[in-house]
Amino acid sequence: MVSRRGFLQGGAIGVAGSAIGATSGSLVANALNNTAAETATAKRQLPFYGKHQMGIETPIQAVTNLVAFDLKPETDRSSMLRWMTLLTDDIARLSRGEPVLADPAPELAIGPAGFSAYVGLGKSMFIKLGMESDIPAGFIDLPAFKMDQLEEKFSGGDVVIHVAADDPIALSHATRSLVRDSIPFASVRWTQSGFAHTPGVVKSGVTHRNLMGQIDGTANPQLNSDDFASVVWMDQGPEWAVGGTQMVFRRIAMQLDTWDQLGTKSKEEVIGRKLASGAPLTGTLETDAPDFAARLPNGLSVIPDFAHIRRAAPEAFKERIFRRPFSYEAGISESGSVDVGLLWCSYQANIEEQFLPIQRRLEEFDLLNKWTVPVGSATFFIPKGPEPDSVIAQALFS
Numbered sequence: 001m002v003s004r005r006g007f008l009q010g011g012a013i014g015v016a017g018s019a020i021g022a023t024s025g026s027l028v029a030n031a032l033n034n035t036a037a038e039t040a041t042a043k044r045q046l047p048f049y050g051k052h053q054m055g056i057e058t059p060i061q062a063v064t065n066l067v068a069f070d071l072k073p074e075t076d077r078s079s080m081l082r083w084m085t086l087l088t089d090d091i092a093r094l095s096r097g098e099p100v101l102a103d104p105a106p107e108l109a110i111g112p113a114g115f116s117a118y119v120g121l122g123k124s125m126f127i128k129l130g131m132e133s134d135i136p137a138g139f140i141d142l143p144a145f146k147m148d149q150l151e152e153k154f155s156g157g158d159v160v161i162h163v164a165a166d167d168p169i170a171l172s173h174a175t176r177s178l179v180r181d182s183i184p185f186a187s188v189r190w191t192q193s194g195f196a197h198t199p200g201v202v203k204s205g206v207t208h209r210n211l212m213g214q215i216d217g218t219a220n221p222q223l224n225s226d227d228f229a230s231v232v233w234m235d236q237g238p239e240w241a242v243g244g245t246q247m248v249f250r251r252i253a254m255q256l257d258t259w260d261q262l263g264t265k266s267k268e269e270v271i272g273r274k275l276a277s278g279a280p281l282t283g284t285l286e287t288d289a290p291d292f293a294a295r296l297p298n299g300l301s302v303i304p305d306f307a308h309i310r311r312a313a314p315e316a317f318k319e320r321i322f323r324r325p326f327s328y329e330a331g332i333s334e335s336g337s338v339d340v341g342l343l344w345c346s347y348q349a350n351i352e353e354q355f356l357p358i359q360r361r362l363e364e365f366d367l368l369n370k371w372t373v374p375v376g377s378a379t380f381f382i383p384k385g386p387e388p389d390s391v392i393a394q395a396l397f398s
């Protein structure tokens with residue numbers, strides 16, 4: 001590894017060096033600066049071993065892939081343990097920026113590059129393996145919601161691998177490695193790709209802008225706090241589940257063509273926060289948008305009743321979740337409409353008690369529903385993290 005990396009760096013300096021004779025010194029300086037920046041990104045390493053799987057309690061990375069699998073008919077509990085053993089070894093290596101064992105493309109292991117991956121288990125997996133009695137409390141498949149227009153190709157799955165990194169090539173290489181070692185046990189049901197800001201482009205932390213322009217992730221439990229732990233990590237239930245979490249995944253399409261017709265103030269009223277700063281709304285409500293004109297008096301100085309944050313805010317202390325949504329862009333139609341939205345992920349210790357009441361309120365009424373359509377949905381149980389010499393979900397499958 002060391003010698004491979006040394007060789008690459010030498011190559012980059014060689015390129016910069018060759019520019020000396022041909023072009024100006026500032027070009028050389030830029031090339032060298034770029035090399036330094038790339039190295040810093042490539043070196044960013046997240047811890048793999050520990051109480052919890054990686055990739056959840058961490059600032060959001062630049063790019064992500066979610067891959068959901070359906071078990072092959074012959075996959076049983078002991079093959080699950082073999083699969084998890086392979087994945088644990090692969091993820092450990094990738095988190096150090098190393099190639100996986102028998103990697104056909106080791107030169108693509110450019111460094112950790114903020115890599116993370118975790119493995120989640122769907123309720124259907126428990127059922128297929130005859131392990132219903134192991135399903136942790138509160139871990140449910142979601143009921144249908146009235147705004148849902150779910151598509152099979154974005155929904156469900158027995159197992160998910162959620163990979164993220166700060167570099168798209170590192171992400172692609174890692175995803176391919178993990179999928180390659182999964183195929184003996186399962187077939188791919190769906191893959192979904194997304195992105196967030198590159199770290200350093202906006203203020204660090206999980207707060208970033210989604211494609212509606214909003215700062216997303218403000219009212220979240222703070223990473224590495226006791227509050228985060230109590231919202232996200234399971235502290236009761238079967239021994240194997242403690243330290244795990246329950247994930248809700250929703251692919252939510254954004255109708256930007258109609259959204260863009262709203263003025264800034266109307267957009268702010270839909271959410272209840274300022275677009276520029278993400279601060280909660282104060283001041284007067286706008287009545288120019290047709291939907292608002294009917295119901296809003298001028299001069300209100302509060303967050304509107306229909307605003308997303310008013311509907312989503314917890315009504316009981318336990319109704320709290322950790323949101324970590326990535327954006328997606330999946331093409332542009334002939335008429336110029338972009339297919340964009342969120343790969344909306346939330347983590348909570350109990351989906352039924354924490355997530356469901358919020359989603360029920362948003363289903364009942366949330367003005368944001370006018371411009372957003374859930375098109376994919378799944379839930380996964382994320383087992384606790386492995387200690388060195390153990391395997392993800394070892395106690396469950398042993």
Ligand code: HEM
Binds near residue numbers: 210220313342
């Ligand atoms: C495309 C869909 C969505 C968009 C664009 C969106 C956007 C936002 C924005 C901009 C905020 C305010 C800033 C922040 O605190 O992060 C927010 C807050 C929030 N959202 Fe969403 N959201 C979406 C879907 C959902 C869904 C599906 C849920 C849960 C079922 C949800 C739950 C929440 C919660 C709990 C808050 C914090 C409320 C508070 O306590 O202030 N959101 N969302």
